[in-house]
Amino acid sequence: MKFAIAALLATSAAALSEDATSFLLKERYDAHLAQHGIERTAEEKADRLALFEKTIEKVTEANAALAAAGKDEIHGITKFADYTEDEFKFFLGVDAHVRAPKLPVVELSEEDKLSATSGSFNWNDQGKLTAVKDQQQCGSCWAFSATETIETAWAIAGNSLTELSPQELVSCDKTDNGCNGGLPSNAFEYVKTRGGLASDSDYPYTSGKGVTGTCKSDLPAVAGGSISDWGYAQTACQGFRACTEDTDAIASALQKYGPMSIAIDASQWSSYTGGVMDSSSCDSSPRKMDHAVQLVGYDADADTPYWIVRNSWNTNWGEDGFIKLKMGENTCGIANLAALIKSV
Template sequence: MAISKFILVPFLLIVLVSGLGESFEFDEKELATEESLWRLYERWGNHHTISRGLKEKHKRFNVFKENVNHVFTVNQMNKPYKLKLNKFADMSNSEFVSFYARSNISHYRKLHGKRSGGFMYEQATDLPSYIDWRERGAVNDIKEQGKCGSCWAFSTVAAVEGINQIKTNQLLSLSEQELLDCNFRNKGCNGGFMEIAFDFIKRNGGIATENNYPYHGARGLCRSSRISSPTVTIDGYESVPENENALMQAVANQPVSVAIDAVGRDFQFYSQASLGFIREIDWLTIIISSGNVNLKSVGKVQGVFDGYCGTELNHGVVAIGYGTTEEGTDYWMVRNSWGVGWGEEGYVRMKRGVEKAEGLCGIVMEASYPIKY
């Protein structure tokens, strides 16, 4: 018995640090010269398995240098989040935005003049102080849209997957590709609206599973032969009033599609969760008492994004929860579609309770959710 107590400590440390294997760290010394920066660039490319021809590498090297300096500079600041050199590190911000944040969804309600439907959660009171729909089995693994402006489809599908699990206790992975190919009122890889996609699913009698209609990241012919039962149906959708309390009422009951302004450079390289940026365990105290091992943080739990962004909505994501850090910072837990290498393994905690009525990055301006009775 005594041996097992002592084995637990290194094992626990291995578990904690093993999650860092996917992160890419660099040292200030690597920024000192062009030669060291070039070696860093090559090491970054090998880490992310990004292959470029020599001419293209030289072209993108200057962009990479700018991004490295930005990430390093921001990480020296007293911000409640950190950045990392993810797979987007040799893309300029404008190039990044053109590929990954181009849904052009900012004027949907302006075009329609009002919100769609009522608001079934208007009378919801006594809301929980914390909810994460991943813990309740209503959120699938992170997906990746690729170089296709299909975030609106991923946002729509994740919200439908969530309400279907809540109502049926069955979490299915549904088809973003069907929306790209068959939802003609939206524009495929050139952007779309979640509310239009909800309406399509209702009118179409459901949406296919991902297995039956897999994603390939480009708009193609609508392949109705791929759409076979069982499909997941919804009974409609509603828009959330444009305030944070209403969004809390909705998210407390189901995952909610939201639109944000995602063009900021910090958002492009957002990284940190409470354990996602540690290089050492020096901020953890291992307390061994009577054979029990406890972990106590002696530093700040970071990771809540509060960086620069506007309200020109251009990216569809999903609010899958909310909470408050130990330091008292309120946040939204948001699911993205840029793969697990971005953010907190595909997620971002965005500051909640900001002074601006539209919420951080406009998160409350275009929220909507599917209805399933």
């Protein structure tokens, strides 16, 4: 009898513990939704709670493994925590099967060539970057990356720093595919032909819910960003050919010409919250490129030398909208298609 009572009490305690855990998980999920301004119906919340719990387990295991390996890369609960892998792909937007244009490697004089074994540089510290943007659920990263690189090149050339329109590229650049993806280096050709881009205020972003939209028949006037020549920081890599990062060439070109539009593998970026990601956390193969971002600087003096990369998922992701990628390893394919503006 005593045994039966003890067993009953143990079962009851376990049930209460399970209920408490479930309650705490739901509370945490509700707080997550409120923090990120995400609205879910009661039915959606019931379905997505399991995804949220799975993400918690995944990042906990990942952080333990990273810490055990002596790495400072950190993952956590981000705004993507209750998305499926397929849903997350809507926040990407590079098609690795699209052939990039053949462009020359930019020229560097002996005076321009740097050794990237020491020192640091960041175009954000130079006041040449506009604010971090949010592409939302549209595969328009290529348009944001291209626009950002053009904005900075325009400012470096002595013009005022102007927020230009990624929406114009999304809707009007027919070489690329709007919310279905594209490549920054293709977008540069549209901008050259157009003579620049409209301002973001004159042609604001409206594709955040995945609709490319039609190009305005009466385009707003160009606000800046005329470009005339561009190229790669090192020989481009596509297809199945492996690419070795030329760290010195990229660092030198970055300082001489400005930030670069790069195509990378961001499939593992959804839970990134800080630290330096290395090549063991993502794929460097050209066939795995699925996202376009902007390379803006580096720090070779850090304990783990890293590149500084600006994303287009708003400032509530990563390190205020940026990610650090380890130098020297072609981490996430950073060197595969590193395109920059040579002249405006």
